[in-house]
Amino acid sequence: MNTYLQIHPDDNVLVALQDLPTGTQIQFNGTSLELVKDVPAKHKFTLTDLQPDAPVVMYGVLVGKANSLIRQGEVITTSNIRHDTTAFHEKDGSIQWQAPDVSKWKNRTFMGYPRKDGQVGTRNYWLVIPMVFCENRNVGVIKTAFEKGLGFAPPELYNEQVSDLVDLYKSGNLEGIKNYQPVSVTETATRSSVFPNIDGIKFLIHEGGCGGTRQDAEALCALLAGYIHHSNVAGATILSLGCQHAQVSILQTALKKLNPTEDKPVLVFEQQKSGSEFNMLSTAIKETFLALVEANKIERQPAPLSKLVIGLECGGSDGFSGISANPAVGHTSDLLVALGGTSILSEFPELCGVEQELINRCNSEAASEKFIRIMRAYESQAESVGSGFYQNPSPGNIKDGLITDAIKSAGAAKKGGTSPVVDVLDYTEYATKPGLNLLCTPGNDVESTSAEVGSGANVVLFTTGLGTPTGNPISPVIKLSTNTRLAQRMPDIIDINTGPIISGEKTIAAMGEEILEFVIKTASGEVITKAEQLHQDDFIPWKRGVSL
Structure with missing residues (x-):
């Protein structure tokens, strides 16, 4: 080595x-x-x-x-x-992309859930969404009722441990408590015996919808619309208080923009019009149950790989990220793009210093100009409050070799491979063009992953060098370690180890092909990711302020 x-x-x-x-x-x-x-x-x-x-x-x-x-x-x-970087400017070049050989995947398919609008899901979920934080408790009531009633609730492993400790305490056995060794049980994603074709009911709890700016409310509605429109979602139940900034009408307008036919069931319940809370929740549960009966009729069918939309994400990065996991994921992205699929690269603060390369990779002047405009506005907004992209690296990043934001960014951008940039999306815009898309998000792991999925990613490739448990409510998140030591230390969160690239045992191209095969199995439901097994359903909308 x-x-x-x-x-x-x-x-x-x-x-x-x-x-x-x-x-x-x-x-x-x-x-x-x-x-x-x-x-x-x-x-x-x-x-x-x-x-x-x-x-x-x-x-x-x-x-x-x-x-x-x-x-x-x-x-x-x-x-x-x-930290220092080279200034960027208007597009002054272009790339001649040599697409990788994808002949062995040309006729491959994955088993997905077809939607009426032509999208194909890798999972089949029903959503329950509060329009405002005031409804979070009511959503929690529905969550408890459905998860326990339908068998979607996660295992009560830790409840049993506490019960054991209580029994020891009641018996006066303090020494037994000190020596107590819990039994480790591998969690699995639970399925319902009632609705076998539904992967679960997911609850998008958030702290927004009112009290912030109107722009925050509009962005939240646009993000929620992206989740409802998503290929992995069969329909949604909406709980609204009634008086909040994030009005149902704003959500409906955003949904109609994404899907003018409005052919996906969306059930809306407004508390201030429903009388008692009991009446509203009882009605919501009954109508949601009837909708689940219909959603359960959707079955997996063969679909071309071009229907895959992969989010490219990193978190808890280290000094190996840019030379193992990120370029391997980049090669997977290139393979998918060559097959007619879509990939989404986000985290704009982590593209600092490689802007000119990405600008020159844009296949249109409109895309390059939009990228320049968004990047400059974002950096200016950060500087206006005394910050800047240079403050992006975390203590963990720095400790493991990512000394400046530019070092971190140059490695992070490798997730985007080498293919042309077909579109630049602002936050909450939905990906509609096959190929590599750039999406404006913060570098914050959960905010960025939440946004990628809201823009259509039906699988997320998430690289980490330090160990990050991030998952998503509706899209499987595949976790890739940059080094073997991490994969061995945290096997419960890592799906793929790219450490063999560092040791010289595998090439970036070979690892990228392995990742694509894993994506196909995950998309088909043959593999349940570690984040799914742990019920790691992270969801944080981005308030369009400064978040790096």
């Missing part, structure tokens, strides 16, 4: 693939150097002396500048370099 790596020929830093102690001799391209400090795995060290203000180059792009003299063989840190 190599102990270090140069990612791009123009880079003036190398990545340590394992811990390298002070004094390690490095031989690279005819240059001999000695490490002057310990370099932890995933961190970077310099190939030459870097004078103050000298550029630091990784992935072939500017990712920072030296704050002070950095000696040859010295590890780069938040102290000796600062």
Whole structure:
């Protein structure tokens, strides 16, 4: 196994693939150097002396500048370099994309749920949605009733542990409590024996709908409309108080924009018109049950891979993300695009520094101009409150080698592969063009994943180097570790280990093909992801303020 790596020929830093102690001799391209400090795995060290203000180059792009003299063989840190990027401008080039060979998948299908509008789902869910936080308790009442009544409730593993501890306490056995060893049981996604063709009823609890700006309410309605319109959803039950900013009429307008035929059942119940709470909830439960009877009639059928829409996401990233999991996912995206499918790359603060490459990859002037406009507005909004994209990396990112936002971004962008950008979507806009789409979201894992699914992703590929449990209520989230150690340490959240890329056992292309095969099985319901098994249903709408 190599102990270090140069990612791009123009880079003036190398990545340590394992811990390298002070004094390690490095031989690279005819240059001999000695490490002057310990370099932890995933961190970077310099190939030459870097004078103050000298550029630091990784992935072939500017990712920072030296704050002070950095000696040859010295590890780069938040102290000796600062974030910096190359300015971007209008489209000044284009790419000649060489699509990968996809002949062995040409006639492949997945087993999906066909919808009347032509979309195909990878799951079949019913939604229950509050228009405002005032209805969250009522949604909780329906959730308890349906999950227990239909068998969708998760296992009560921890309830049993508490009961055991209570019994020990009542018997006065404090020593038994100290020595108590719970039995670990692998959770599984539960299915209903009543409605075997329904994967579950999902409840999109949120804290919005009123009290914020009208723009927040409109964005929330647009996001909820995207979920109702989604290929993985058979229909929805809506609970409204009545007086909130997020009016049902705004949701209905957003739904009609997505699907003018309005052929998906949406049941609306408004508390301020319903009299007693008991009457409203009882009626909502009865009508929802009747709708589930119809939704259960939808069965999986063969569908072309072009009906897949993959979200490309990362969270808890590390210094290996940009050289293992992210480029592997990027190759999967290229394969799907070549097959006529759709992929969505989001997290705009994590595209900082690679804007010009993406601008030049846009296949239209309109798309490139929209990307420039959104990126500049987002950065300006962050700066107006004393922040900026440079503050995006988390303490965990920095600790594991992502020293500047530009380093993080250059690696994160690898999830988008190499294909042309066919469209640029603002937050809540739905993906309608096959190919690679750019979607404006924050870098926040859950806000971004929630948005990708709201824009149509029916499977999400989520890379992580530190371990992030993020899931989604309606789309399966496939978790990919960037390194083998993480996959071994947190097997209950990791679906695919891309660590063999780091060890040299597998190529990026081979891993990308394996990921596509896993996606097909997941989309067909043959594989239930770890996030689904854990009932990890994360959903956070983005208030269009500053979130990085």
